[in-house]
Amino acid sequence: MHRAHHCGVSLGGMLGLWPAAHAPEGLERQVVVSALPRLDPPERYRDRAAQVRAGGTAAVAETVVGRWFSPPSSRGTGWR
Numbered sequence: 001m002h003r004a005h006h007c008g009v010s011l012g013g014m015l016g017l018w019p020a021a022h023a024p025e026g027l028e029r030q031v032v033v034s035a036l037p038r039l040d041p042p043e044r045y046r047d048r049a050a051q052v053r054a055g056g057t058a059a060v061a062e063t064v065v066g067r068w069f070s071p072p073s074s075r076g077t078g079w080r
Helices: 011-022 042-055 058-068
Strands: 004-009 027-033
Touching: 004 011, 011 027, 042 058
Parallel strands: 004 027
Antiparallel strands: none
16 A cells, blocks of 8 residues: 655645544655644635635735744844
């Protein structure tokens, strides 16, 4: 039997937890990064999807980046 490697970030990490719990024999290795232990309320995903449909990914980019990266420091070593 072939075993898979899985690396999932955020929702992809959450999705990968199901096979790890229910069919662990199918996984060789798994890395889960920045995943919540539960889903947000459905309306949050619907609202975000509507924003992207209306304005493209730029409509949510600042919010998403703000969740992933800390603000730039006063020494100019930030990500921007």
